[in-house]
Amino acid sequence: MKDFSNRTVYVVGGSSGIGLAAAGELARRGAHIVIFGRDTQRLSHALDRIASRRISQDQRFSYTSMDVSVWREVLQAVEKTAASAGPPDVLINCAGRAYPGRFEDIGIDQAEETLKTNLLGCIHTCRAAIPFMKKSGGVIVNTSSVAGFVGVFGYTDYCASKYGLIGFSEALRSELKPWGIHVQVLCPPDTDTPGYAVENLTKPEETRRISTAARILTPEQVASALIRGMGTSRFLIIPGFESRLIFFIKRLFPSLVEWVNDRQIRQCRKAVSYTHLTLPTIYSV
Numbered sequence: 001m002k003d004f005s006n007r008t009v010y011v012v013g014g015s016s017g018i019g020l021a022a023a024g025e026l027a028r029r030g031a032h033i034v035i036f037g038r039d040t041q042r043l044s045h046a047l048d049r050i051a052s053r054r055i056s057q058d059q060r061f062s063y064t065s066m067d068v069s070v071w072r073e074v075l076q077a078v079e080k081t082a083a084s085a086g087p088p089d090v091l092i093n094c095a096g097r098a099y100p101g102r103f104e105d106i107g108i109d110q111a112e113e114t115l116k117t118n119l120l121g122c123i124h125t126c127r128a129a130i131p132f133m134k135k136s137g138g139v140i141v142n143t144s145s146v147a148g149f150v151g152v153f154g155y156t157d158y159c160a161s162k163y164g165l166i167g168f169s170e171a172l173r174s175e176l177k178p179w180g181i182h183v184q185v186l187c188p189p190d191t192d193t194p195g196y197a198v199e200n201l202t203k204p205e206e207t208r209r210i211s212t213a214a215r216i217l218t219p220e221q222v223a224s225a226l227i228r229g230m231g232t233s234r235f236l237i238i239p240g241f242e243s244r245l246i247f248f249i250k251r252l253f254p255s256l257v258e259w260v261n262d263r264q265i266r267q268c269r270k271a272v273s274y275t276h277l278t279l280p281t282i283y284s285v
Helices: 017-028 040-051 071-085 108-133 156-179 194-199 205-211 219-229 241-252 254-269
Strands: 008-012 032-037 061-065 090-093 138-143 181-186
Touching: 008 017, 008 071, 008 108, 017 032, 017 040, 017 090, 017 219, 032 040, 032 071, 040 061, 061 071, 071 108, 090 108, 108 138, 108 156, 138 156, 156 181, 181 219, 205 254, 241 254
Parallel strands: 008 032, 008 090, 032 061, 090 138, 138 181
Antiparallel strands: none
16 A cells, blocks of 8 residues: 555554654645554644644544443443444554563563453454445554564563464454455554663663664655555565564574573673673563
8 A cells, every 4th residue: 555645544652653654644645643542641642743744724633532441431432433433444442561570570560451351352452443445455563573573582472462463363364354454463563662771671671782782773764665665565564674584583483582592691691791692682561
């Protein structure tokens, strides 16, 4: 999909980070934008920024408040939005959370919330939007992570949600092809979002030391890669050369990736520099 003019785009998690950047860029390309999130004040401020990038006074902009982890809220929000703003041609799921820590230190409630937001939340929004999209087809992009295909130290619950999201999307992609709905997954590396700053507060020392060597992308860089890949034949949209290299190495030589990962952790525990490693650093969103 290259022409977004007059297309209606729903961006879940559109008040900040990658979702906000994607919504702004799509507004610049002539799309009608609806953003979804929990905080109405943040949604309002974000919508002003997005609308400032419009190229036509005919473009429509709105926001809807909902908690993606609560099915009834999502269903009501999507139905209400479809009636007022029109059904979605594009659904972009960017809502997510990550609170890293060693598995035994993570509370069960926290793990459940991560799975409910990152995985079940995406299932909710897809389930609510698909009946409207079947009428004319469209594109669904679910945001996973590099941590959706590589296990990352200190991110057990997060990895579970992001691995699961890729599996869900792959199965859904097959089911929706007859209706002309194209399902894709965005797998960004570390990205300089408000959520990333929060993650740094609870990262285990091993993860913090390793991640300092990783290249961090801006939300705008990730959004640009997302929009370039949207509607193409690719299932996974992986921004950044390092991220794509990790993906292919993991597919071809999974034991090698595990060995490098274990080596990095051992070196970090010994407070030894790891910048000389021959493979890119493994990281999460």
